[in-house]
Amino acid sequence: MTAIARLRPHWLRLRTRFTVFVLAGVGLISLAMALLTYHGSSQALLAARQEHLMAFAKSQAWELARSLGQVSGTARNLSTTLEVWHPADSDEALAMLRHQLKEAPKVYGMALAYAPFAFDSRKRFYAPYIYRSPQGFKELNLDSPTYDYLAQDWFLIPNQLQMPNWAEPYFDEGGGEVLMTTYSAPMVKNGQVLGVATADVDLERLGREVAGLAVGQRGYAFLITKQGTFLAAPEESWVMRETFFSLAEGLQRPDMRALGQRMVRGSSGLVRVADWRSGRPAWLAFVPVPGPGWSLGVMAPEDEVLAPVVSLARQQTLWALGGLAALVLVVWWMVVRLTEPLHHLVAAARRLAGGDLSTHVEDVRPGDEVGDLAQSFNVMVDDLKRYVQELVNAQIIPDNEMCMFVTVFYGVYGIKTGQLRYVSAGHPSPLLRRASGPVEQLPRAQGLALGIMDDLRLEMGRINLEVGDTLLVFTDGLDEAINQDNQMYGLGRVGQWLAQALPNDAPQMLDDLIADWRGFTGPVEQFDDLTLLLFRRRE
Secondary structure (H helix, E strand, O other): OOHHHHHHHHHHHHHHHHHHHHHHHHHHHHHHHHHHHHHHHHHHHHHHHHHHHHHHHHHHHHHHHHHHHHHHHHHHHHHHHHHHHHOHHHHHHHHHHHHHHHHOOOOEEEEEEEEOOOOOOOOOOOOEEEEEOOOOOOEEOOEEEEOOOOHHHHHHHHHHOOOEEEEEEEEEOOOOOOEEEEEHHHHHHHHEEEEEEEEEEHHHHHHHHHHHOOOOOOOEEEEEEOOOEEEEEEHHHOOOOOOOOOOHHHHHHHHHHHHHHHHHOOOOOOEEEEOOOOEEEEEEEEEEEOOOEEEEEEEEEEEHHHHHHHHHHHHHHHHHHHHHHHHHHHHHHHHHHHHHHHHHHHHHHHHHHHHOOOOOOOOOOOOHHHHHHHHHHHHHHHHHHHHHHOOOOOOOOOOOOOOOOOOEEEEEEEEOOOEEEEEEEEEEEOEEOOOOOOOEEOOOOOOOEEEEOOOOOOOEEEEOOOOOOEEEEEOOOOOOOOOOOOOOOOOHHHHHHHHHHOOHHHHHHHHHHHHHHHHHOOOOOOOOOOOOEEEEEOO
């Protein structure tokens, strides 16, 4: 009874410690896995959302460009027709305008603005304009004492450049106080501009479509001109009254000003910003709209992006707590079953670690996993004893039934003397560029590749490197690379590059070599790996 009373506290301490250690380890691992899972999930969702935002912005920009392309195409078709065919009179010209406008539902209005006396030698000005209204098509004559169409940008710029042009958005007083932009296509015959054919776009309708794009629950889209003026915005008061830059100045946001400069220059990108409406973190995708030079932006709040991750974290926490409670019961049961015989295994392992190869685990009954472990331990000790004995008698030579081999170039460089001693086991001989300019291949040191024969003998080579000499060591993935014409890059091309390479730091020179190599191989997938080492003696 006295012996039992002494043992009981010992086993209770071991069980408690074992349980605490196991649960602490499992808890830390579970916490780490949960954090990694959360981080990975958040990054994956964020990346997916970023891709979605960018794809959404690009698709909407393409849709805008397609709609605007229909408008510009209508004007170009009309100008091309009038370059080779002249209407007989005004009625014929107006009929053509009505027909073109009827066939182009995206176009708000169209005009034929002729140069002086180009339509009729007896008439200086001629510029009919037809536009849509709730009552149907209406006609205007842009030739009036209060409106000189010859001095307007939509006429003047394409007339002088002799190429089509999108005008900056403006409010058209003659066409019903509509916010619009005009595409003008010049009519050129024998090098002389006869006039321009124009097609107008209703930007108010276009802006409503952009502002109405669904970007999550609190996201939005906006559209700015190449001058930064808002054509569509989450705040209606910004449209044609604010520019991206004036808004940035008002908010004292230099980052927004820099972003606006990228947008008006036609760049595209995806950036994390503080939403200029709420100040909260958000992601902005922006892409140019081909044609008029506008830029489309799509903004999505970051918390909406990460909402699924937060939900996932809650679920993982609940599952982890439930699993931990179940694990406590399982671990305690296992500790009760395992701790009694385990000390025998621990003692035997300690004897084995001390070098006693005759040790065995005793007093552990077979029939369960611990018994099997004890038996496996005894077998391992016997095998280890026999294995060690077989090693003090013969050298182990690895089998090579598949005739695989490895090439090696090994060198030792003396910093003070500049001497390089080297051996080559079937490896391509490196190239040496002398400081004076010539490029040569190191004298080949004889030797077979590793893995071919047991008694391997390698010949040592020696060479002195002078100050300014450059050594290039490479694998055959460099010179044996091929291009689309099945031509090899070749040692000659490597030597030519090394001879012409500008002295620079080694990483930059290797980047230049890889660029030259990739320029030669193009998209062809290479069959071998590429390893490069560049060395130059400086002093």
